[in-house]
Amino acid sequence: MSTDLKSVYIVDDDTAVRDAIGLLLLSHGYTVRVFESGEAFLAALEPGWEGCVVLDVRMEGMSGLDVFDALRQRASELLAVFLSGHGDIAMAVGAVKQGAFDFLEKPCRDQVLLDKINDALAVASARRQSRGSHEAVHARLAKLSPREREVMERVLAGKLNKVIADELNITMRTVEVHRANVFAKMGVRSAVELAQLLAGRE
Structure with a gap:
């Protein structure tokens, strides 16, 4: 359009x-x-x-x-x-x-x-x-699984993979996989880019 x-x-x-x-x-x-x-x-x-x-x-x-x-x-x-x-x-x-x-x-x-x-x-x-642009961000967010959302919120809070693993009772390797999936689905390369993308989220 x-x-x-x-x-x-x-x-x-x-x-x-x-x-x-x-x-x-x-x-x-x-x-x-x-x-x-x-x-x-x-x-x-x-x-x-x-x-x-x-x-x-x-x-x-x-x-x-x-x-x-x-x-x-x-x-x-x-x-x-x-x-x-x-x-x-x-x-x-x-x-x-x-x-x-x-x-x-x-x-x-x-x-x-x-x-x-x-x-x-x-x-x-x-x-x-x-x-x-807001609708596009929300569409990307909708593709995340509940676990990926949990990992994403902790990444945005600046928590280390080890801390995230302990909080969610999963392995660090699993955290890394979820983190990579979040970045891929959201179209970003880093936690900083992710934070910037979501800064205007309502």
């Missing part, structure tokens, strides 16, 4: 704004989906969607802030960029403090919007890569 995210979702009840932003993004190679309301967007939303959602702060029905709250409740990976009228800036700033990516005051220049969306997509791509 490519880590180059280009998906942008536009949620705005103003047809002219939706069309203008949509055409701008399409002309720059983005994958675009537009929605005329927060309700329509949330009805279509799927758990696997990633990228950036451009939300108008003030809309008929659900506001952009309501939509953002719903995204947070669903633990969505989408990064939100708000479009705010001058009177809505305080609300947009509040949303950023709650975890939104950023906001832009309407009207904004095309390049400013493109830059902001590119920034958001770069963060989304980095998050996906980070998740992928």
Whole structure:
């Protein structure tokens, strides 16, 4: 799977704004989906969607802030960029403090919007890569036998083979075999590399 995210979702009840932003993004190679309301967007939303959602702060029905709250409740990976009228800036700033990516005051220049969306997509791509690496580590860990896990935890604690053998009531030779298996399955060459690989483990 490519880590180059280009998906942008536009949620705005103003047809002219939706069309203008949509055409701008399409002309720059983005994958675009537009929605005329927060309700329509949330009805279509799927758990696997990633990228950036451009939300108008003030809309008929659900506001952009309501939509953002719903995204947070669903633990969505989408990064939100708000479009705010001058009177809505305080609300947009509040949303950023709650975890939104950023906001832009309407009207904004095309390049400013493109830059902001590119920034958001770069963060989304980095998050996906980070998740992928964590998943790969967990997949390797899943291949370890219960005994190999016991040996690994003791290796990580800096214990010598002799101490590990005594604690687990096995021979040193068996410890060495398990240790070699752990290194092979985890794709490392030393205890230091193993510790570094698992440093970000959740």
